[in-house]
Amino acid sequence: SSQFSWSLLSCPVAQAGIQIVEKSQQSVPNVPSFSFLHSVLLFHFSIWDFLDAPKPPDEDRFIMPDEFASPKAEGAGRSKRSPINSNRVGGLNVETLVVADRKMLEKHGRENVTTYVLTVMNMVSSLFKDGTIGTDINIVVVSLLLLEQDPLGLTINHHADQSLNSFCQWQSGLVGKGGKRHDHAVLLTGLDICSWKNEPCDTLGFAPISGMCSKYRSCTINEDTGLGLAFTIAHESGHNFGMIHDGEGNPCRRTEGNIMSPTLAGNNGVFSWSTCSRQYLSRFLGTTQASCLVDEPKQIGQYKYPEQLPGQLYDADTQCKWQLGSKAKLCSLEFVKDICKSLWCHRTGHRCETKFMPAAEGTTCGPDMWCRKGHCVKYGEHGPKAIHGQWSPWSHWSDCSRTCGGGVMYRERSCTSPRPQNNGKFCTGSSRLNQLCNTQPCPFNTVDFRAQQCAEYNSKPFRGWYYKWKPYTKVDDEDICKLYCIAEDFDFFFAMSSKVKDGTSCSDHKEDVCIDGMCEAVGCDQILGSRATLDACGLCKGDNSTCKFFKGLYTLQHRANEYYSMVTVPAGARSIHIQEMEVSTSYLAVRSLKRRYYLTGEWTVDWPGMFHFAGTVFEYQRSFNKPESLYTAGPTNETLVFEILLQGRNPGVIWEYTLPRIERKPDYSWGVVRSDCSAPCAGGRISTKAICLQEQKTQVNSSMCNPHTKPTLGSHLCNTQPCPAFWATGDWGSCSRSCGGGQQIRTLRCLRKVTYQREEVVPHSFCPVISPAQVQPCNTESCPPEWSTGSWSQCSKSCGRGMRKRSVFCRSTDPGAKAVVVPDSMCRQHHRPNGQETCVLRRCPRNERLQWIPTVWGEVRLQVDHRFSHQLTPDQSMCGKRSTNRAKWVNSACREEEEVASV
Structure with a gap:
């Protein structure tokens, strides 16, 4: 994280004095764990919805954060930061996604924010174009996203660590046109961020170390502080390139004007990259991770940098307002001579303040004057002439790093004759030349060089204890030149040093050696970088x-x-x-x-x-x-x-x-060896085998001997004892039931092999105690349900033709199970038994066939064979009397009844 420190000039009427007032700083860095999302080109996120971001792979979990915040009382106020790594020359393009949050839009206005952001990124591009970086790097904006509100999956608040975690995850899911991804993502926020809590504090930026080109770690968060935001972005992106703070674990001093200094302050209005930053960048660019920077950028037409200089677009008063608030403006006190080196601003009272940052390039610094390269020059001039760097003479060769086994010696030169100045180009070529030395093999009992380096830690306490250390080399290729040691008799290992001593072999089976923490190729001619190889x-x-x-x-x-x-x-x-x-x-x-x-x-x-x-x-x-x-x-x-x-x-x-x-062919002759017995029992054979021997001692490929002189092979019996008995089973018999669960039975015999082709039956006691099953269940599927009937009812008539009935129902038929009545639909309908039928218990007597049946007035019912007919008559007295034809029929019926009755 980062922040500009500032000074306050108090100027009473009687006397003038300078009082430096600095904000307090707390730094509790956390290691962010990044998860992530692919890039879409848009300006209004309010219309876009994103799915939840996927989690990152485990190998991207360990991330060192950058901590760039204001220092405590360090004289002329600066800005704190933290760690990151470069080595490919020329034409590298960092295709950059820039995201401005809602607070940025509110601060600068929707109509102005695009120009402001591109102006800042133009300044960042100029910093990476400075000759002191040692490499041609182009910062190219390929996507610019203006967030009118926080999109789904992205949380931005004062907590820089959490916000960066969310942003890195979210941006990983954004993709550009044609599915092309950006190389690097920059979040610009109008919030006052803090690296360790969700409250405002001195943090200005946050970034993972060596994250460039990583889908999940090539991202930074930067607090908007005006045009000075460009220096924060450059610093944080430097960390993403693998650069570590000057003076922290490296020999570079914390010099003012160095972009990767732990504190941020210009050197007479000029910023540059230190030797250490250049080396870190060179090392990072030498890795495969940096390969994303080689391709040509796309979509650059839409985001062209402004042609005017930043100071022409935004005057000194505007720059002061951005740094110190809406009431600030350029200080008018006479002592303020050169705003091109430090911009002094006035807010209230008789005092002026500065953050020790120069006015932007192109800022008016007097009548017909503007700031160029830290100098106030006439308008139209480009400031001091660029001075290109030149190499110093080579130094003498260093001592060899080893006395045997292949050490390394080197000589160096520096780009100091002269140094590049005023945006001059850095020297081309290498600043160090390495050479192998003392390549003769070490004596037989010499301790391995890597083991010697681990043993040096035996006398040093490790977390309060002493261990015996030995090399541990089961690491990834990119870590092979780190000194990993494993504690003897324990199962843990540790990186004792970030790099082994120069000349340490990268691996036991290759000639390559480690130099300055990198594995360098060595040819078979013992020359570094040589492509000479051994033939077959x-x-x-x-x-x-x-x-x-x-x-x-x-x-x-x-x-x-x-x-x-x-x-x-x-x-x-x-x-x-x-x-x-x-x-x-x-x-x-x-x-x-x-x-x-x-x-x-x-x-x-x-x-x-x-x-x-x-x-x-x-x-x-x-x-x-x-x-x-x-x-x-x-x-x-x-x-x-x-x-x-x-x-x-x-x-x-x-x-x-x-x-x-x-040239001289050795003597090859046949020898004879016996084979092992071909079988462990029941009679195997031992055969003799001819082998080809060189000088009657060493076995060689059979093709070396004369096939015509190959001896005749023989064999004899061996291991003639019977083999252990085993169970032999017959085929399974038929199933006892067709459904509902039956059984199958098979025969079981105990056999043993007596000879290669003969077996004999032996008692069951000879065989293993556990025998195969002789009985197994079969046809376990349920039987289909069938119709079932109840008993017939009594006939409905005691004589003649009647009806009788019985119940018909469908029930299950599984053997051994209680019958259960099931729905009729489960039985076959065309097989359903009848539920009723006619019945005749006996024939009815003759005199019962016709009889008088009393009825209501005017109705006569005649019953014949259980069939009824009705005859209406005006009076029963018609029976037995002659009448009309109808009465005659009735009469005849009556006579018939009478006759029956008289029988």
């Missing part, structure tokens, strides 16, 4: 003409869970490469001729990594999505047998290695 036979700058190449493919299929030899590689081999053809569950293994395993032996699978054996270092790689491989540049000092521990199908293994061509 180990000859520096060779063309492989002296090599003999051996290649093969092992595709034989075998029984799983056994070791199988694929190729035997003789001593002296180089460029050995063994690789599976596809991902598999099998493992590569390596052993000596004496069956001593170096990798994945005795059924123990080793983790991937570096393995030292046979006089060289093997790199064993195994990944879940890549075929397993093994490689060494060699040479080996003994014959090695490469095997595969087969797990399932052999995926096929490619092998290759080289041997140097030799």
